[in-house]
Amino acid sequence: MIQKNEHYDVVVCGGGLAGFCAGVAAARQGAKACIVQDRPVFGGNSSSEIRVTPHGAAAFHAYARETGILSELLIEERARNHEEILENGWTNSVWDMVMYDMAMSTPNLTFHLNTSIQQVVIDANKHIQSVIGRIANSETELTISGSMFIDCTGDGIVADLAGCEWRMGTESREEFNEPHAPLQASQDTMGNSIHFKAKDMGRQVPFKAPDWAVKYEDASFFYKQGRTPNDVRGGYWWLEIGVPWHTIYDSEDIRHELTCHTLGVWDWIKNRDPETMELAANYAIDWIGQVPGKRESRRIIGDYFMTEHDILNRKVFEDEIAFGGWFIDLHTPGGLLAPTSEPNSAAGYQGDYNVKSYCGPYGVPLGICIAKDVNNLMMAGRNVSVTHAALGTVRVMGTTALMGQAVGTAAGLAVSKNVPIRTISNHHIRELKQTLIKDGCFLPNNRNEDEYDLARSARLSASSEAVVHGVGPESRDAETPLLKRWWDTAPKKLELHVVKKPEVQLLTKLGQWIAMGTSELRQVAVCLTNTSDQVQVVRSSLVPVNDIWDYRVNTGTVLAEAELLVAPGEAQWIEWEVQLTDLKPNSYIRLDLSSNEHVIWHRAGGIEPGQTSAWDMGNGQMRGVKYALSYRVEPAQPSYGAVNAISGVTRPHQSTNLWKSDPQQPLSQWLQLEWEEAVTIREVHLTFPGQLLTEYHYYPPFYKDPQCPRVYTIQAWREESWEDLVHIKDNYQRQMKHSLSEEVKTAKLRIVVHATNGDPSAAIYEVRCYS
Ligand SMILES: Cc1cc2nc3c(=O)[nH]c(=O)nc-3n(C[C@H](O)[C@H](O)[C@H](O)COP(=O)(O)OP(=O)(O)OC[C@H]3O[C@@H](n4cnc5c(N)ncnc54)[C@H](O)[C@@H]3O)c2cc1C
Structure with missing residues (x-):
C-alpha cells in the first residue's frame, strides 16, 4: 500500500x-x-x-425544468446521444x-x-x-x-x-403532523433497486430462468399492486427491496435478492403472464444492473x-x-416483499393520494x-x-x-x-x-438584481416582436411534434389515465394560461365540440393567477364570468365578449371552463411559450399539463416584448419573460440595448430557450432545441456603424457567457440572431452586460 x-x-x-x-x-x-x-x-x-433517469419538477410542471449545470449536461447529452432515453434502464x-x-x-x-x-x-x-x-x-x-x-x-x-x-x-405523525407520516415512527426506509433493459431481437427468443430465480405466479401481485409491466423493454422502478434488510449494511444481500427477483419477474413476463407473453416473445434481456441504486x-x-x-x-x-x-413519492417499505409497491401507483395515480402528494x-x-x-x-x-x-x-x-x-x-x-x-x-x-x-439557476422567489449588470439600465428594442392571437387545433410549434413519451413507443399500447387525445373532454374544470401584454382584453374564444344533440351550457371565467404554477382552483378574484352556449356540432369557435380594460400587463390570467361531459375543449396543436393548461384534480387544486387548449384573444397580445430580456427571470413564471421575434418576419432579427451614455463592456451573457418545457428524456436523439439561436452575432455601435464583437455558429446551449477579447465602449449593443435550430422566431430570455 x-x-x-x-x-x-x-x-x-x-x-x-x-x-x-x-x-x-x-x-x-x-x-x-x-x-x-x-x-x-x-x-x-x-x-x-x-x-x-434524472427526474425533477418538469415532470409535473410545464417550464419547470432545472437549469444551471444540470441543464448544460442534459442539453449536451441530448445533442450527442444517438439513443432515445425513455425511462429507468435506458x-x-x-x-x-x-x-x-x-x-x-x-x-x-x-x-x-x-x-x-x-x-x-x-x-x-x-x-x-x-x-x-x-x-x-x-x-x-x-x-x-x-x-x-x-x-x-x-x-x-x-x-x-x-x-x-x-x-x-420514518418520523411519526405525532412529531410534525405531516400528512404522509405514518402514526408510528419506525426504522423503515425506501429500498434499493436494480434495473434491466430488454431488446427486440426481431425473432422469437427463449428465456430460461435459473433455478435460484424467484418464481412468480400471481398476476394480481403485479396488476393490482402498482407493479404493472407496462413496457416489456424495462423501466421498472418497483424492482425494489429494502426492509427487513438495512439499505447500507445489507446492500450486497439486497443486490443478490434483487437479482433473483428481477430474473423471476422477467421469467413471469416472458413465459407466464398472459398480458405480456406474446409482446415479450422477441425480447431478450440486454442489460441487467448489478450496482443497486439507493433511495434512502x-x-x-x-x-x-x-x-x-x-x-x-x-x-x-x-x-x-x-x-x-416532484411529487411526494414514498415507496412502500419492503418493495417487492411488501403487499403494494407505492400507494400512488397502486391507486393508478388517481384519487386522494394522488392529490395529497402533488406538490x-x-x-x-x-x-x-x-x-x-x-x-x-x-x-x-x-x-x-x-x-x-x-x-x-x-x-x-x-x-x-x-x-x-x-x-x-x-x-x-x-x-x-x-x-x-x-x-x-x-x-x-x-x-x-x-x-x-x-449562473443559470432559477429561484422561484428571487430574480436578477445584480447591480453590476449594465443591461438592467438599458432601453430595449427589437427588429420585431411576436404577438399572440391564440392557438387552435391547427397550430404547430417546432418543439411539440418532437416530444416522445415512453408510452408512445411501448410495444403495448396502453390505456393510461393520461389524456392522449387531441381533444380534451370537460370531465373536470380545465384552465388555460393567457399571457397578457396589455391591459385590454375585449374578447376570448374557445374551440369546443358538443357531442350531444342538445345545446350545452359551459360556465367560463377569467381569473388572475400569480404565476404559471398557481394551481388554486379558486384564486379569490374573478375578472369576468359567463355562460357559453354550445350548439351540437364539432370544433366550433365560441366567442365571449369580456371587455376588460384594466388588466395588469406582463402578467398571466387563466381562462377556466367548468365541467360538462358532453363538451370537448380542443387541445391546441402547438404551444405559445409559457402558455399551457391545467385540470382540476380535486381538493381545490389544479394539476398542470404540458400542452395548450385552443383559445383566441382579441386584441392580440404583445406578450414577447424586447423589454422581457431584462425582466430578471429566465423562464416563463409571472410573465413569459421572453423576447421573441415575429415569426412572419424572416431571420436575421435583432434585440438592441441602448444606454443614455456609453458604457464599457467586457462580458455579455445570453440566456436562450433550452428545453424548459419538460424533462430531457422526452426529447429525441441528437436533439437541439428548435427555439435556441444557432447562429448569432453580438455587435456594438462604434463610429457610426455596427461592429461585430462575437460571431457564434452551431450553438444549442441555453446559457452562453462571452468574454470580449477587449473591452468595448458603446451606447448601443445588438444581439443579431441569424438562424435558430428550427424555429422561425429569434428568442432570448436574458441579456446581461458587465464591465
Ligand atoms: C431505483 C431508483 C429509482 C429512482 N427513480 C428516480 C427517478 O426516476 N428520477 C430521479 O431523479 N430520482 C430517482 N430516484 C432517486 C435518486 O436516484 C436518488 O435520490 C439520487 O441518486 C440521490 O442523489 P445523490 O447524488 O444524493 O446520490 P447518488 O446518486 O447515490 O450519488 C452518491 C454517490 O456517492 C458515491 N459514494 C458513496 N459512498 C462513497 C464513499 N465512501 N466514497 C466515495 N464515494 C461514495 C456513490 O457511489 C454515488 O456515486 C430513484 C432512486 C432509485 C434507487
Whole structure:
C-alpha cells in the first residue's frame, strides 16, 4: 500500500449528480476543488451503471425544468446521444462521457474515481481536516485535506464518520403532523433497486430462468399492486427491496435478492403472464444492473430541518437556493416483499393520494445543506436535513443537482472570502442567490438584481416582436411534434389515465394560461365540440393567477364570468365578449371552463411559450399539463416584448419573460440595448430557450432545441456603424457567457440572431452586460 497526500480548497465526497454539480460549481467560483467518487463513472444513480433517469419538477410542471449545470449536461447529452432515453434502464455511456468531458474541461477541478472514502480526520474545534480514501486496484491510500468538505455520498458517510447527528427511518405523525407520516415512527426506509433493459431481437427468443430465480405466479401481485409491466423493454422502478434488510449494511444481500427477483419477474413476463407473453416473445434481456441504486439511508441534521409542511405550503425561505417539484413519492417499505409497491401507483395515480402528494414548485433552503455539528461540512443530495416525508420529493436528481450546484457555489464563495460557511449563510446569502441566478439557476422567489449588470439600465428594442392571437387545433410549434413519451413507443399500447387525445373532454374544470401584454382584453374564444344533440351550457371565467404554477382552483378574484352556449356540432369557435380594460400587463390570467361531459375543449396543436393548461384534480387544486387548449384573444397580445430580456427571470413564471421575434418576419432579427451614455463592456451573457418545457428524456436523439439561436452575432455601435464583437455558429446551449477579447465602449449593443435550430422566431430570455 502506498500513501499519497493532496490538498484542496473544497473536497466533494461522492460524485453522483449532487456531488458532480457541487465540484464543478466550486471550481467555477475559482476554488481548487476535488470530487472523490467510489465508482468508475460519475453520476451515481443516474450513471450507466445504475440507469435511473434524472427526474425533477418538469415532470409535473410545464417550464419547470432545472437549469444551471444540470441543464448544460442534459442539453449536451441530448445533442450527442444517438439513443432515445425513455425511462429507468435506458441510460447509456454517452451520459457518463458527457460528465467526464465537463469534469476534464473545468479549470480548477480534479477528481479521483474508484476511490472510496473510509476515514475522516476531525479536530477538537469540529473542523474536518481530511478524509482518507482507498483507490481500488492501485493499492493506494489517499489523504485529502481541505478547507471545506461537502458530503454527497448519499449515505452521509462523511458526516457519520465526523460524528454528526443523523436520522434514518420514518418520523411519526405525532412529531410534525405531516400528512404522509405514518402514526408510528419506525426504522423503515425506501429500498434499493436494480434495473434491466430488454431488446427486440426481431425473432422469437427463449428465456430460461435459473433455478435460484424467484418464481412468480400471481398476476394480481403485479396488476393490482402498482407493479404493472407496462413496457416489456424495462423501466421498472418497483424492482425494489429494502426492509427487513438495512439499505447500507445489507446492500450486497439486497443486490443478490434483487437479482433473483428481477430474473423471476422477467421469467413471469416472458413465459407466464398472459398480458405480456406474446409482446415479450422477441425480447431478450440486454442489460441487467448489478450496482443497486439507493433511495434512502441517513439524513444528516442541518441548520434547518425541512418538513412536508414547508413543501406543501411552498414556504418562502430567505436562504432559498434551489427548487423542487416532484411529487411526494414514498415507496412502500419492503418493495417487492411488501403487499403494494407505492400507494400512488397502486391507486393508478388517481384519487386522494394522488392529490395529497402533488406538490411544488417549492423553494429549498441552504439551511438543510449545512451540517449542524461540524463547522466546515455541507451536504447535498438525498442525505440532506429533511424528514422522511419531505425526502419523498427532494430526493429526485433534478433537485439534488440544484442543491449540489448551490453548495458548491456557497463553498467557493466561502473560500474566496476566506470565511466559514455560516458567514455565507448569515451575511452573504443575497450574493449567493444572485450568483446562482447569474449562473443559470432559477429561484422561484428571487430574480436578477445584480447591480453590476449594465443591461438592467438599458432601453430595449427589437427588429420585431411576436404577438399572440391564440392557438387552435391547427397550430404547430417546432418543439411539440418532437416530444416522445415512453408510452408512445411501448410495444403495448396502453390505456393510461393520461389524456392522449387531441381533444380534451370537460370531465373536470380545465384552465388555460393567457399571457397578457396589455391591459385590454375585449374578447376570448374557445374551440369546443358538443357531442350531444342538445345545446350545452359551459360556465367560463377569467381569473388572475400569480404565476404559471398557481394551481388554486379558486384564486379569490374573478375578472369576468359567463355562460357559453354550445350548439351540437364539432370544433366550433365560441366567442365571449369580456371587455376588460384594466388588466395588469406582463402578467398571466387563466381562462377556466367548468365541467360538462358532453363538451370537448380542443387541445391546441402547438404551444405559445409559457402558455399551457391545467385540470382540476380535486381538493381545490389544479394539476398542470404540458400542452395548450385552443383559445383566441382579441386584441392580440404583445406578450414577447424586447423589454422581457431584462425582466430578471429566465423562464416563463409571472410573465413569459421572453423576447421573441415575429415569426412572419424572416431571420436575421435583432434585440438592441441602448444606454443614455456609453458604457464599457467586457462580458455579455445570453440566456436562450433550452428545453424548459419538460424533462430531457422526452426529447429525441441528437436533439437541439428548435427555439435556441444557432447562429448569432453580438455587435456594438462604434463610429457610426455596427461592429461585430462575437460571431457564434452551431450553438444549442441555453446559457452562453462571452468574454470580449477587449473591452468595448458603446451606447448601443445588438444581439443579431441569424438562424435558430428550427424555429422561425429569434428568442432570448436574458441579456446581461458587465464591465
Ligand atoms: C431505483 C431508483 C429509482 C429512482 N427513480 C428516480 C427517478 O426516476 N428520477 C430521479 O431523479 N430520482 C430517482 N430516484 C432517486 C435518486 O436516484 C436518488 O435520490 C439520487 O441518486 C440521490 O442523489 P445523490 O447524488 O444524493 O446520490 P447518488 O446518486 O447515490 O450519488 C452518491 C454517490 O456517492 C458515491 N459514494 C458513496 N459512498 C462513497 C464513499 N465512501 N466514497 C466515495 N464515494 C461514495 C456513490 O457511489 C454515488 O456515486 C430513484 C432512486 C432509485 C434507487
